[in-house]
Amino acid sequence: MKQKLTKLFPALYRMRIIQLRLYRHFTNLNPALTYAKHRTQHTLPYTCKKHQSLLRRKLGSSDPILQENKITNLRLSVAKMDGIVIRPGETFSFWKLVGKTTSAKGYIEGLLLSQGGVKRGVGGGICQLGNLLFWMALHTPLQVVERHHHSFDPFPDDHRVLPFGSGASVFYNYIDLRIYNPTQTTFQFRLWLTEEHLKGSVHSNELIPHSYHVEERNHRFLEKDGRTYRENEIWRKVIDRRSGNTNREEKMLHNFSEVKYDLFSTT
Structure with missing residues (x-):
């Protein structure tokens, strides 16, 4: 709804940007x-x-x-x-x-x-x-x-x-x-x-002490409400340099985005 309003009223979008930038300037003053x-x-x-x-x-x-x-x-x-x-x-x-x-x-x-x-x-x-x-x-x-x-x-x-x-x-x-x-x-x-x-x-x-391997998992395209979306996860393996063993695996990101191009025209 917010995105629709800012598209209909560009002045609202510009005002929102000013507001967000001023707020970031203020938070940048955090002495911590x-x-x-x-x-x-x-x-x-x-x-x-x-x-x-x-x-x-x-x-x-x-x-x-x-x-x-x-x-x-x-x-x-x-x-x-x-x-x-x-x-x-x-x-x-x-x-x-x-x-x-x-x-x-x-x-x-x-x-x-x-x-x-x-x-x-x-x-x-x-x-x-x-x-x-x-x-x-x-x-x-x-x-x-x-x-x-x-x-x-x-x-x-x-x-x-x-x-x-x-x-x-x-x-x-x-x-x-x-x-x-x-x-x-x-x-x-x-x-x-x-x-x-x-x-x-x-x-x-x-x-x-560690090296890192980053990889994609569970990638897919899917249809929802007449639109195409793309989803995946980004995982990281933390590897001990001395032994070569994987100490742990971490899910770093979960991505879910609307696709703006025609999938069939790209194949």
Whole structure:
């Protein structure tokens, strides 16, 4: 009902965004939170996880120029975040580092997913950076304390590498990706772009005792009330490095999203 009202009355949607952003600004003042803000170009010695994602993929019928624009936006965002160190007790916040993506800072129009559809907007496309960070964090003992996922699946799986639903949506500033360090180990994200990929790695100042394997389970498409939905679970195995034994298995995510494309046209 709320989404229908905001579509009918765009001013209500804009007012709601202002309200949510002001509330997040207020909650950011919480003195109990210590945000990660120190960056260094000296890479910590132990590599926990590396990953890369294609910069250009076929995304339905979307304008390919918007993907080129996305690359510009990613470069600007990566420059604000590469080398960030998350010390014990600190919280990584995507938006505390990137800040508001405005044209004055060089950001241009890219793809945005909003209100159940695909739109154009300044700074669009940097969710890809959130996806990369979230996936790497799942392979460490860091705790993801805030993560959002779109309620709809907008594009078919053309060159999709990671399981459906393993990304993280970001929208300034109240839809954030936040990662807390509950350990006594210091972690660091390194991020960069090549001609074809967005690349990243997460490092630590000491060897962590476990490795992590993340996998999809119980994936399915289903029909409900005349609409198509996609559902799955993301599980993580925590593996002892010395013995190779799996210490435990954890269900990290349950995803349920409306499919916005024609399944039959993608086969």
